[in-house]
Amino acid sequence: MEFVVEERVKTHIEVEIMDSHRQPNLPVINFSEESMQPGTSSWLSACNEVRHALEKYGCFLATYAKVSTELSDAVFQAVGELSELPLETKLQNVADIAYFGYVGQDPCKPLMESMGIGNATSKEAVQSFTNLMWPSGNDHFCDTLHLYAKLVRELEETASKMLFESYAVGKYYDSYNKSTDYLLRYIKYRVPNVEESNLGVPTHTDKTLITILHQNQVSGLEVKTKEDEWIEVEFPPSSFVVMAGDAFQVWSNDRVRAALHRVIMKGSTERFTIGLFSHQKGIIEVPEELVADENPLKFKPFDNFGYLRFTLTEEGQAENALKAYSGV
Ligand SMILES: O=C(O)CCC(=O)C(=O)O
Ligand SMILES: [Fe+2]
Numbered sequence: 001m002e003f004v005v006e007e008r009v010k011t012h013i014e015v016e017i018m019d020s021h022r023q024p025n026l027p028v029i030n031f032s033e034e035s036m037q038p039g040t041s042s043w044l045s046a047c048n049e050v051r052h053a054l055e056k057y058g059c060f061l062a063t064y065a066k067v068s069t070e071l072s073d074a075v076f077q078a079v080g081e082l083s084e085l086p087l088e089t090k091l092q093n094v095a096d097i098a099y100f101g102y103v104g105q106d107p108c109k110p111l112m113e114s115m116g117i118g119n120a121t122s123k124e125a126v127q128s129f130t131n132l133m134w135p136s137g138n139d140h141f142c143d144t145l146h147l148y149a150k151l152v153r154e155l156e157e158t159a160s161k162m163l164f165e166s167y168a169v170g171k172y173y174d175s176y177n178k179s180t181d182y183l184l185r186y187i188k189y190r191v192p193n194v195e196e197s198n199l200g201v202p203t204h205t206d207k208t209l210i211t212i213l214h215q216n217q218v219s220g221l222e223v224k225t226k227e228d229e230w231i232e233v234e235f236p237p238s239s240f241v242v243m244a245g246d247a248f249q250v251w252s253n254d255r256v257r258a259a260l261h262r263v264i265m266k267g268s269t270e271r272f273t274i275g276l277f278s279h280q281k282g283i284i285e286v287p288e289e290l291v292a293d294e295n296p297l298k299f300k301p302f303d304n305f306g307y308l309r310f311t312l313t314e315e316g317q318a319e320n321a322l323k324a325y326s327g328v
Pocket of ligand 2: 205
């Protein structure tokens with residue numbers, strides 16, 4: 001089956017709404033099992049589609065049936081139970097980088113609460129997180145979250161490998177992949193009170209290589225285009241948003257743009273997002289093949305975790321934090 005990049009498939013009702021609002025959409029790429037086989041013609045065309053989407057929007061919607069509806073439902077139920085644990089239990093999830101652990105009760109983001117599970121594609125790591133939250137055990141939580149993280153990681157690996165190949169630098173992919181670290185986080189947004197702002201997360205780019213987002217069918221994510229328009233992302237149940245972060249922008253020497261995005265709460269239902277956030281453990285150096293006369297080197301060797309820490313400082317809050325940290 002061919003990879004298809006197209007305007008997102010719209011329902012009958014959506015088409016009518018779209019016609020009246022003329023709202024732009026993210027490209028949709030189908031990651032079917034067959035199309036994820038390197039070397040096939042559909043793989044090759046998908047490489048170009050992924051590159052085009054990441055260069056233009058910094059993100060796209062992936063349809064990815066390997067995560068079944070049952071698994072998706074089970075994951076949202078599991079993180080729902082996690083979020084219902086007593087605050088003192090959740091606070092035990094501390095990490096040396098702020099948002100890798102428990103985040104909540106933040107006056108700047110009052111609607112949002114979040115929990116990170118570090119190294120979530122390792123069974124041992126998910127097991128030790130589970131033991132911390134449920135000292136008497138919760139095998140169902142552990143198995144569900146671990147399976148989910150592994151499957152979403154495959155999507156992340158395929159998308160980044162496609163991009164490497166489309167830039168003809170596939171030879172660097174394995175060492176890049178070996179140094180990738182995966183953080184799984186749930187993010188929960190409560191419905192704002194009448195007097196409160198509906199801003200869930202202010203406009204930002206992620207500090208990641210790639211972020212993969214999945215939601216509980218309550219929308220709210222918005223992505224800004226190069227033309228300064230906001231796209232309200234509506235993703236169907238089997239879809240994931242694949243988004244480039246600052247680290248991927250560095251690796252690509254500014255060819256890929258990190259997607260500017262925010263979350264606005266609109267309805268009267270709480271929102272859950274689950275994200276797989278990948279970061280590079282070593283130093284990222286721009287492949288020499290991506291440096292050219294018309295695109296000279298833009299970044300010094302880049303320490304992804306150093307940058308994460310930098311963005312938590314006052315200097316790192318500036319709009320041009322990436323250039324300040326690593327620009328040449
Ligand atoms: O909840 C979402 O859709 C996006 C969350 C987000 O942008 C983040 O956690 O960095
Ligand atoms: Fe984000």
